[in-house]
Structures are given as C-alpha cells and as structure tokens.
Amino acid sequence: MKIGLFIPCYVDQFYPQVGIATLELLEKLGCQVEYPTGQTCCGQPMANTGCERDAKASYQHFVRLFHPYDYVVAPSGSCTYHVRKHYDIIEQTGEVQKVREKTLDLSEFLLDVLKVKALDSLFPHRVGLHQSCHGLRGLRLGTGSERVLEQQSKLHTLLRMAKGIELVELGRPDECCGFGGTFAINETAISVKMGKGRIADHESQGVEVITAGDMSCLMHLEGIIRRQKKKIKVKHIAEILNGTTI
Amino acid sequence: MKEHAQKAAEFIRNESRADWHDEALWFVRAKRDKASHSIPEWEQLRELASRIKDNVLAGLDGYLEQFEANALRNGVHVHWAADAEDHNRIVYGILQKHGVERIVKSKSMLTEECRLNEYLIENGIEVVDTDLGERIIQLKEEPPSHIVMPAIHLKKEEVGELFHQKLHTEKGATGPQYLAEAARQHLRQKFLSAQAAITGVNFAIAETGGVVVCTNEGNADMGVHLAPVQIHCMGIEKILPKAEHLGVFTRLLARSATGQPITIYTSHYHRPREGGEMHIVIVDNGRTTQLGRADFRNSLKCIRCGACMNTCPIYRRSGGHSYGYTIPGPIGSILTPGIDLKKYSGLPFASTLCGSCSDVCPVKINIHEQLYRWRQIIAEQGHLPPAKRQSMKWAARVLARPVWYNLAGKMARWALKWLPRPLLYNRFNEWGKDRELPEPPKQSFKEWYPRKQA
Numbered sequence: 001m002k003i004g005l006f007i008p009c010y011v012d013q014f015y016p017q018v019g020i021a022t023l024e025l026l027e028k029l030g031c032q033v034e035y036p037t038g039q040t041c042c043g044q045p046m047a048n049t050g051c052e053r054d055a056k057a058s059y060q061h062f063v064r065l066f067h068p069y070d071y072v073v074a075p076s077g078s079c080t081y082h083v084r085k086h087y088d089i090i091e092q093t094g095e096v097q098k099v100r101e102k103t104l105d106l107s108e109f110l111l112d113v114l115k116v117k118a119l120d121s122l123f124p125h126r127v128g129l130h131q132s133c134h135g136l137r138g139l140r141l142g143t144g145s146e147r148v149l150e151q152q153s154k155l156h157t158l159l160r161m162a163k164g165i166e167l168v169e170l171g172r173p174d175e176c177c178g179f180g181g182t183f184a185i186n187e188t189a190i191s192v193k194m195g196k197g198r199i200a201d202h203e204s205q206g207v208e209v210i211t212a213g214d215m216s217c218l219m220h221l222e223g224i225i226r227r228q229k230k231k232i233k234v235k236h237i238a239e240i241l242n243g244t245t246i
Numbered sequence: 247m248k249e250h251a252q253k254a255a256e257f258i259r260n261e262s263r264a265d266w267h268d269e270a271l272w273f274v275r276a277k278r279d280k281a282s283h284s285i286p287e288w289e290q291l292r293e294l295a296s297r298i299k300d301n302v303l304a305g306l307d308g309y310l311e312q313f314e315a316n317a318l319r320n321g322v323h324v325h326w327a328a329d330a331e332d333h334n335r336i337v338y339g340i341l342q343k344h345g346v347e348r349i350v351k352s353k354s355m356l357t358e359e360c361r362l363n364e365y366l367i368e369n370g371i372e373v374v375d376t377d378l379g380e381r382i383i384q385l386k387e388e389p390p391s392h393i394v395m396p397a398i399h400l401k402k403e404e405v406g407e408l409f410h411q412k413l414h415t416e417k418g419a420t421g422p423q424y425l426a427e428a429a430r431q432h433l434r435q436k437f438l439s440a441q442a443a444i445t446g447v448n449f450a451i452a453e454t455g456g457v458v459v460c461t462n463e464g465n466a467d468m469g470v471h472l473a474p475v476q477i478h479c480m481g482i483e484k485i486l487p488k489a490e491h492l493g494v495f496t497r498l499l500a501r502s503a504t505g506q507p508i509t510i511y512t513s514h515y516h517r518p519r520e521g522g523e524m525h526i527v528i529v530d531n532g533r534t535t536q537l538g539r540a541d542f543r544n545s546l547k548c549i550r551c552g553a554c555m556n557t558c559p560i561y562r563r564s565g566g567h568s569y570g571y572t573i574p575g576p577i578g579s580i581l582t583p584g585i586d587l588k589k590y591s592g593l594p595f596a597s598t599l600c601g602s603c604s605d606v607c608p609v610k611i612n613i614h615e616q617l618y619r620w621r622q623i624i625a626e627q628g629h630l631p632p633a634k635r636q637s638m639k640w641a642a643r644v645l646a647r648p649v650w651y652n653l654a655g656k657m658a659r660w661a662l663k664w665l666p667r668p669l670l671y672n673r674f675n676e677w678g679k680d681r682e683l684p685e686p687p688k689q690s691f692k693e694w695y696p697r698k699q700a
Contacts, residue, residue, distance in 0.1 A: 009645065012691045013655040014684040019691035020698075035695050040651040043642075048599065048618070050625030051638040057646035086618075137601035145279060146557065146605035148288035172272070176559045180598025182634075185676035187596060189255035192680040193264065193563050194598075223681030 003033045004069030006062075006103070008079045008215070009041035015215050021242040022075040022106055028242075029114055033073075036065045044082040048181045052089055059090050067095040071113065072103040075238045077135020077213045080105040085138065106238055107141055107154040107213055116161075121243040124164030128207035129155055129237075130198065130221070131174040132214035141213065145173050155213055155237055162240055168205040175201075179220035195224045202232060209233045211240055250596040254564035268562040270398060275556040277505025278606065285497070295494050296610040299547035302485050303537060309452040309485045310528065316455025317526055320517040327529045330360035336527050337362060337444065337477060338369055344475050344523075346371065346441040350433075352459065352466035353377040354446025355393050355550055356479050356529060358572045362444075374436040376465040378429055385412045391566030393573055394503045394552035399565050433465070443469030445515075447480035448549070449495060450526075453488045456516035457526060460499060460509040467513050477525045478515060482533050483546040495549060498608035502551040536584050541619045545580050547609040554603035554613055560596055569593060576603035580616040583624065591629035594620035655690055662686040 003026065007019040026033045042062060043055030062083065066072045074080050083103040090096060110116045131153070135141040142153030159167055178184070178194025185191075199221055202210050210232060212218050218234040225232055233246055258264045282288045302309060314324045323340075327333035333356075341349065349371060351357065363373045363384070375384045379397040383390055386408055390396030397405070406420040415428045445466045449458040457478045459466045470476045486492060500506040518524035537543055555561045555575035566574035571582050571590065579597065582590035594617045603613040624630060630638075644650045661670070663686045671678040 007691050009651070009655070010684075013659060014687065016687050016689065016691035016694055020694065035691075037692060037695065038648045040648055041645040043645065046638045046642050046645075048621070049634065049638050050595075050621035050623075050630060051635070051642065052622055053626070054638055054642035055645075057642060061646050133598065133600035133602075137605060144602070144605050146602060148283050148285065174602075176598050176600035176602070178559065178598060180600070183595070183598050186634075187251045187254060187560070188676045188679055189251070189258045190560055190563050191598075193258050193261075194559050195681075197268070197559075219684055220681065223677070223683065226682040227680060 001032065001070045002068070003031050003109075004066045004072045005033050005035045006039060006042075006066065006072050006074040006079065007035065008074060008076045010219065011075065011215050014219065015236070017244075018075055018215050018236040018238055021236065021238040021244055022073070025106075025238060025242040026073065028120070029110075029116065031114075034069070038065055042079040042082045044079060044086075045181055047082065047086055052086065056090055059087050063087070063090075063096050063099045066099050066103070070102065071109060072099060073106055073109045074103065075106045075213070075236060076215065077105045077107075077132050077139050077141060078216060080108075081134040081138035105135060105139055105141065105213060107135075107158055108139065110158060110241075111154050116158075119158070119161040119241055121162040121241055122164055123162040123240050123243075123245075125208045125246065126166045126168060126206055127159065127209050127211055127240070128168050128170060128202040128205060129159060130177060130202075130210055130212040130217055131155070132212050132217045133174075133176050135213045136174055142174075158237065158241055159211070165240070168202075168207055170205060171201045177217040177221055179217050181216075184220055191220070192224060195221055199224060199230065199232065203230070207232060209235050209240075209246060211235050211237050213237050249592045250564065250568050250570070251592070253568035253570070254560070254596070257565045257568055258563060264563055266401070267399065267565060271556045271562045274395075274504060275553075275606075278502055278553055278556065279505075281501040281505040281507065285501070291494060291498055292608055292610050295498055295608060296547060298486065298491050298494060299609055302487065303483070303543060303546055306482060306485065306537065309487060310482060313450055313452040313455055313485060314528075316453065318455070320455050321524070322455065322517060323523065323525045325525060325527045327527055327531070329531045330529075333360045333479065333527055333529045333531065334362050334365040337479070338366060338371075340475065340477060340525055341366070341371060341442055344441065346475065348372040348374075348436075348440050349442045349444055350374050350376050350436055350440040350465075350469040350473065351380075351444045352446065352461060352469055353380055353396075354444070354479055355573060356446055356481050357444065358390060360479075360529070360531065362479075374433070374440070376433050376436065376469060377461070377463060378426065381429060381433065382408065385409075389567065389572065391574065392552055392555055393550050399567065437468045437472050440469060440473045442475035442477060443473040444477045444479065445470065447478050447484050447526075448499070449486050449492055450480050450484045451486055451489050451492065454516060456514055458492060459513045459515070460496070460511065461513070462504075462506075462510045464511045467511060470513075470515065471519075474521065475523045475525070476515070476518070477527065479527045479529065481529050481531070483548075499549055499551050502553040502606065502608040532585055536581075539584065542580065542584060542616055544611050545577070545584075545613075545616060547611050548577055549609060551608055553606040553608065557602045557606045558597075559600065559602075560598070564596070569596070576613045576617070577611070580611075580613055580620060583620045587624065587627060588629055591624045594624060652690075652692065659686040659690070
C-alpha cells in the first residue's frame with residue numbers, strides 16, 4: 001500500500017512540524033509514505049471565494065501528482081473535504097474519481113484503513129478539542145451537536161489513545177472558530193469575535209492545549225492568542241498523536 | 247447598501263451587547279437541541295418533511311389549482327398575485343371594497359417582504375401588528391431582525407422606554423409581565439375596533455383548501471374572530487398536499503424555532519364565518535424563478551422556523567439588520583441573490599461555510615452548499631470586488647505552478663522574519679488588525695523533506 005502524503009500549502013509554509021508529525025506517525029505505523037514534492041494547494045482558497053473555475057488548474061495538478069497512490073492522506077479535514085466534494089467540476093476521469101475516493105483525512109486513515117487501536121503517545125495535559133467544521137459536518141468525522149444521532153467522534157477516539165490526556169467538555173462543543181478562509185480577512189470583526197468566543201470557552205474549562213484536525217482553525221486562534229498574550233497553546237492532533245511534548 | 251462586514255463591525259463595536267445577543271440566540275439553539283433530542287426519530291422526520299416538500303415543489307402547479315378549487319368550494323375568495331405590487335394592490339382593493347380604515351395583522355414574513363404595511367399606511371389605513379415582537383418594532387419604526395423573534399435585538403429596558411413613550415407606561419418600568427400587560431390592553435382596543443384582519447400562512451392544505459397559522463399569542467385568532475373580513479396572504483410554496491402531512495411539519499416547526507413541542511395555537515381556517523368574508527392571496531414574487539433554478543430550488547422548502555439564524559455564529563454576532571433584507575441569516579443569504587444578485591452579492595460571503603445551518607434545518611435545505619454555489623455565480627457574473635477578483639486570479643496562477651508556489655512561500659516567510667513590524671502590520675493587513683501572523687519557521691516542510699530522505 002503506497003501512500004501519498006498531502007501537506008496543505010499553509011501547513012507546508014508555516015507549520016512544517018505538523019507535516020513532520022504526520023509523516024513520522026504514519027511511518028511508525030508501518031506505512032510506506034511518499035511526499036510528492038511538486039505539490040502546492042488543493043485550490044480551496046479560490047473556490048470558496050467564488051472562483052472555482054480559476055482553481056481547475058490546481059485540481060488537475062493535484063490529480064496528476066496523486067493518482068498513482070493507493071491513498072492520499074492529509075492532516076486536514078478541510079482540504080480533504082474540498083478534494084472529495086468539489087473536484088466535481090473537472091472531467092471525471094478514472095484518475096479524478098480515484099483521487100476523490102482515496103483522499104482521506106489523517107483520522108479517517110488511522111481509524112478506517114489502518115484500524116489503529118493504540119498509539120504510543122504520552123500527553124499529560126488538559127486538552128480541548130476544536131471540531132473543525134469541514135471535518136465534522138463535511139466529512140462527518142463526528143456527530144455534530146445539531147444532529148439526533150448516536151454520538152461518535154473520530155478525533156476524540158484518537159485523542160483518548162494518548163496516555164495521560166485529559167479531554168474537557170466545552171460549553172459549545174462544535175461552534176465554528178471564525179476562520180473560514182478569506183472570510184477571516186473579509187469579515188475581520190466577526191471572524192476575530194468568533195475566535196475569541198472559542199478561546200474563552202476553552203479557557204473556562206482550564207484547557208492548556210487546544211487541538212484540532214485542521215491547522216487553519218488553529219492558525220486563526222493562535223493569532224488571537226498571541227496578540228492577546230494568553231497562555232493557552234495550540235497543537236495539531238497529529239503532533240499529539242505522534243507523541244510531541246509541549 | 248452597506249456591506250454586511252461593515253454593519254457587522256458596527257454591531258460588534260458594543261462588545262457586551264454583541265455577547266448578549268449571541269447568548270440570547272444560543273439559548274434558543276440550546277432549547278431547540280433539547281427539544282429535538284427528545285424525538286428519537288428526529289432525523290427521519292426531517293427526511294420525511296424534505297421529501298414531502300420535494301413532492302410539493304415537483305407538482306406545485308397541480309397542488310395550487312387543487313387548493314384553489316377546494317377553497318372556492320368552501321366559499322373563500324382566492325386571488326393570485328404575480329409580485330409584491332400585485333399583492334399589495336389586491337389587499338388594498340379588498341379593504342377599499344369594504345370601506346376599511348383600521349386593520350390588525352398577525353405575523354407574516356410575506357407581507358414584510360411585500361412591504362404591505364408601508365403601502366397601506368400611505369393609502370390612509372391604520373395598520374396594527376398584533377404579534378408582540380412585531381408591535382414593538384412597529385412602534386420603534388424598525389424592520390424585524392429575526393423572522394420568528396422580530397425584536398430579539400432589543401433589551402427589555404429599551405422596550406420599557408419605548409412603551410413609556412408610545413403607550414405611556416411608567417418611566418423606567420422593565421418588568422416583562424407589566425410591559426406585556428400594557429401591550430395586551432393597548433392591542434385589545436385595536437382588536438375590537440379593527441374592520442379587517444390579515445394573517446400570514448404557515449401551511450396551506452391542497453386537499454382541504456384550508457390554511458393553517460401557527461402563533462404563540464393567539465393573535466391571529468383574536469383578529470380573525472373579531473373582524474368581519476379576514477385576509478390570509480401566502481407564498482405559493484406554502485402548500486402541503488394533504489392534512490395528514492401537517493403533523494410532520496408542526497412537530498418540526500416549533501421545536502426548531504423555539505424549542506417548544508408545538509406552538510401554543512395552531513389555527514385552521516377553512517371558510518368564512520357567517521356574515522363574514524374570507525380571502526386568500528397567493529403570491530409568487532420571484533418564487534417560480536427560484537423554482538426554475540435547479541441548484542437553489544430547495545430553498546423554497548423553507549418553513550421559516552429561524553433555526554438557521556439561531557445557530558449561525560455570524561448572525562448571532564452581527565444581528566439581523568446587518569443583512570439588509572427582511573429575511574436575514576443563512577436562509578436570507580441564499581434567497582436574496584436570486585432577487586437582486588448585484589445588490590446582495592456580499593451576503594453569500596457572510597458565512598464561514600461551517601454547515602451548521604444545513605444540519606439544523608428541519609427540511610434539510612443544503613444552505614451552505616447553496617451559499618457556495620451563489621459565490622461561484624457572483625464571481626462569474628463579475629460582482630466580486632475587483633481587488634478580490636484579481637488576487638484570486640494571481641493565487642490561482644501561483645498555486646498551479648510548484649516553482650512559483652515555492653518562491654511565493656519563501657518570500658512570505660522571509661517577509662515575516664525580516665520586515666519591520668510597521669511594514670507588516672499596516673492598514674492593508676486585515677489579518678493583523680487583531681491577530682498575529684504565523685511565526686515563520688526556519689524551513690518549509692518541502693525544504694525539510696529531502697534532507698530527511700538523505
């Protein structure tokens with residue numbers, strides 16, 4: 001089984017440690033992972049701004065690079081969702097269909113494909129999980145609080161495998177952080193206000209580390225945390241699962 | 247029209263008030279969660295409601311004719327209005343025929359949409375909204391900020407002051423019971439002297455020709471039972487095929503709207519009372535155009551419960567008035583572009599596409615997917631701000647070319663590391679207004695990877 005590692009553009013540029021943690025974790029679990037170095041971006045920034053036609057070249061590029069792999073794994077629910085959901089506007093060749101089917105968020109790959117039951121990770125901290133919207137409501141990595149269905153959450157399941165971890169319950173378990181891509185700069189006031197609300201919820205539960213399946217939410221929250229000189233930290237779930245310490 | 251972002255920023259400037267607004271609506275969302283979670287078959291109920299509406303929208307012409315035939319058989323006058331002007335003219339015509347000078351209304355988003363109140367008042371008719379929230383904003387001369395709780399943006403102190411000025415309650419009195427009692431006494435006079443009553447319509451049953459109105463205050467009944475002329479205004483999409491379908495929707499509506507198991511009153515009107523006259527005005531006003539748009543047809547399933555507003559993190563923090571249309575929030579943002587694409591081109595962007603709206607929607611409208619689709623249309627038709635359009639074109643070029651992408655990333659990290667703070671955090675840096683930019687790492691993942699391989 002050959003795995004193509006997709007590291008989202010902003011993770012590549014600003015949060016390489018998240019990419020490293022993802023790669024190390026997959027290799028520790030015995031996977032044969034390749035990182036195609038020609039990769040750029042899934043095209044979501046343009047598409048969510050209404051310019052999905054401009055993004056087609058990125059889509060084609062992504063498919064060209066990743067179609068040879070059995071699975072494409074990304075430490076991002078949002079980018080994964082974009083590939084699966086919105087690559088419908090290019091011609092649906094066999095390669096496109098395969099890439100759309102086989103692109104998985106890290107948590108899906110760990111639980112649904114590798115069927116991981118335990119991880120070698122120690123993280124003795126109070127942790128709050130931020131449920132990123134595209135992972136939660138797009139990929140259905142968990143049951144959103146709106147829905148009257150059996151509660152499950154892939155990210156919770158994985159985090160509970162870390163020894164010593166104390167997962168808190170939040171007042172609002174899955175409210176959006178306010179990032180929303182270009183929304184963060186087009187509706188700055190609301191975006192920041194939403195972020196502050198999320199941080200306050202975690203703080204009120206005594207959280208030391210906020211984690212999420214998407215670094216984009218955490219980049220936004222971290223930006224506010226650092227501006228306000230707060231103590232609370234952010235860590236991508238891959239870092240915790242890979243045994244990173246704070 | 248001022249952009250949503252600007253009005254939202256103004257709303258948030260009073261931060262404690264924005265927090266209060268957010269909490270008030272989150273409270274309603276939490277009540278909705280509790281109420282819906284008490285129904286184990288909730289998700290099946292939503293699916294059923296959505297499919298009934300699919301059937302209605304697929305056969306709307308036939309159902310409307312069936313509805314009209316049955317209503318006529320019941321002795322009801324049925325009118326067809328192509329647009330808002332038509333609707334207003336028809337209603338005024340009925341009032342003129344009876345020499346009506348004073349009317350009472352129960353809540354109707356359709357008449358808000360058609361601006362009926364303004365039209366009738368210009369023509370010399372006294373119009374009194376009898377829903378408490380509606381009456382409050384009518385006295386305040388403001389549009390509703392929510393479709394179910396029209397005065398949710400006002401605090402009880404503000405209502406107290408308003409009632410003091412308009413209804414001569416005691417200065418400084420803010421007790422909800424005292425204020426509600428004052429409104430009751432005031433409205434009682436209006437009910438008794440009204441010569442016609444107008445209501446909205448929640449559901450119209452094709453099989454019976456009757457209409458159903460859901461209220462918590464019984465004000466629709468008070469109006470209709472006292473006035474000799476009753477007029478019910480409905481959009482064409484309010485049809486349900488049979489009476490047996492109604493239960494599916496009444497179970498969903500109040501739970502989604504306010505977390506109540508059912509509205510206090512579910513009033514059924516089938517025929518005029520003895521000596522009275524009953525009219526139903528069926529309004530299109532752009533709905534058939536929307537029906538013809540395959541990607542957006544589902545928006546006509548809306549039963550106006552307001553759950554998408556209560557759950558929307560943007561609506562809760564920007565208030566209904568920031569949307570600049572009668573129906574605000576997520577559902578408004580997918581309806582308005584179909585009415586005037588240019589004017590409302592900002593609204594589909596007043597969302598993070600978090601998808602909560604689609605998941606609370608009792609009739610499973612794919613709201614966030616429609617927001618995404620409207621964004622594409624707005625860009626294609628050239629209604630994006632030019633700077634945004636250009637930056638996306640450039641981003642697309644860079645992101646499709648690995649060499650350009652690598653270079654751009656390197657430059658960004660270099661700038662973050664070396665540029666003096668005032669150059670980075672200037673007035674063009676929206677991100678940096680209240681947030682720090684990411685700290686630049688020594689190398690990108692891509693730069694690290696080959697070294698690791700070696």
